[in-house]
Amino acid sequence: MSDIQAVMTRVTRTEMVGEHLVRVSVAGAELRTLPWGKSGPGPRADAYFKVVIPAPGHDHVRVDTSDLSRWRQEFLSRPETERGWIRTYTLRDARVVTTAQGEVPEMDLDVVVHEDEVHGGLGPGARWGSELAPADTVQLLVPSATGNWWACWDEHRAGNNRVVFAGDETALPAAAAIVDCVDQSISLGSDSVPGTGAPQTLHVAVEVPSHGDATLPAGPAALSRGVMTNGDIRVTLRSGTELTWTWLDRGESATRNELLESWVGRQLKGPAATARHAASSTVEEREEDTGDFVWATADAAGHGPYWFLAAESSAVKSLRRLCVSHGVPKTDISFMGYWKRGRATE
Ligand SMILES: Cc1cc2nc3c(=O)[nH]c(=O)nc-3n(C[C@H](O)[C@H](O)[C@H](O)COP(=O)(O)OP(=O)(O)OC[C@H]3O[C@@H](n4cnc5c(N)ncnc54)[C@H](O)[C@@H]3O)c2cc1C
Secondary structure, three states, X not given: OOOEEEEEEEEEEEEEEEOOEEEEEEEOHHHHHOOOOOXXXXXXXXXXXXXXXXXXXXXXXXXXXXXXXXXXXHHHHOOHHHHOEEEEEEOOEEEEEEEXXXXXXXXEEEEXXXXXXXXXOEOHHHHHHHHOOOOOEEEEEEEOOOOOOOOOOOHHHHOOOXXXXXEEHHHHHHHHHHHHHHHHOOOOOOOOOOOXXXXXXXXXXXXXXXXXXXXXXXXXXXXXXXXXXXXXXXXXXXXXXXXXXXXXXXXXXXXXXXXXXXXXXXXXXXXXXXXXXXXXXXOOOOOOOOOOXXXXXXXXXXXXXXXXXXXXXXXXXXXXHHHHHOOOOHHHEEEEEEEEOOEOOX
């Protein structure tokens, strides 16, 4: 049986939760077949899925999940104007709602409405997200009931440890969902994992395009209980984790990743950094850079502070280089290029 499935859902509502962020909620009986486990629909750390976006004027394509690589090759060989696009989004949150189909899962995805800085206009995913309306159908590629969530967050690695998360606006849904999971003690696995403690501290910074993106609904639920201290929001999560959340607003004055680099630099001098000999500042890039994505996860058996970096590809490479140049072992760093400047990405 295939561990990936194509499910059809309907938009229940859309809402701007930030100046450049639209929340799309979709529901449907087919979502029951996701690996929710005993805890049922809810956030699942940084779990992501794919959206199959139809080309304008065309119906949804039929996805053959029994032979996905052949299907994908055929899909990619056709013109975009016929086949449409596949894009990746994070499961921001989920719950059970009552619809005409009875009680069904409803999932939220937060779509960044971004310009294509190189070619102009909106990317297909950004355009799709901003044009959706209630009752529109949405086709998703998701893990099947017996499969695992597709995710990078390692709750064992984060447990009882200091965690630093640095991300851009595309990683905001992941950052918020991870905090929600820690706050609600929801395990990424289908059921609770014995022996996995909550992180001791969780320092999160998210760089967003404008002040209008640093909103309460866009962040994790716990922010509403937080106290503002020196520009950071601090709150003790119900799991006991001390959360420090920092919005970094690029606005007109900062270039992409500039504020995130400075923030990571400050973390490297703070308690999250352990005393180590500074490593060489020349960090060779390993095979993770496929020319398309950079992607690597921290060593599950590691013990030091856990660094989680998710943003544009060259930005995460630069952040990782900074960490390594300050002595953070590569094996303590998970880093994910969520998109690549000037390139369309699935
Ligand atoms: C695991 C994972 C989870 C993700 N979760 C989310 C999520 O929850 N929400 C979300 O919005 N995105 C998320 N992304 C990123 C999203 O998949 C990409 O941004 C995607 O490229 C958007 O598709 P598009 O059709 O809008 O743009 P594309 O067709 O891919 O790109 C068109 C142009 O726009 C540029 N571009 C792409 N994304 C951005 C951006 N964010 N800002 C500025 N320029 C951009 C590209 O460089 C290119 O020049 C995630 C990616 C991964 C890998």
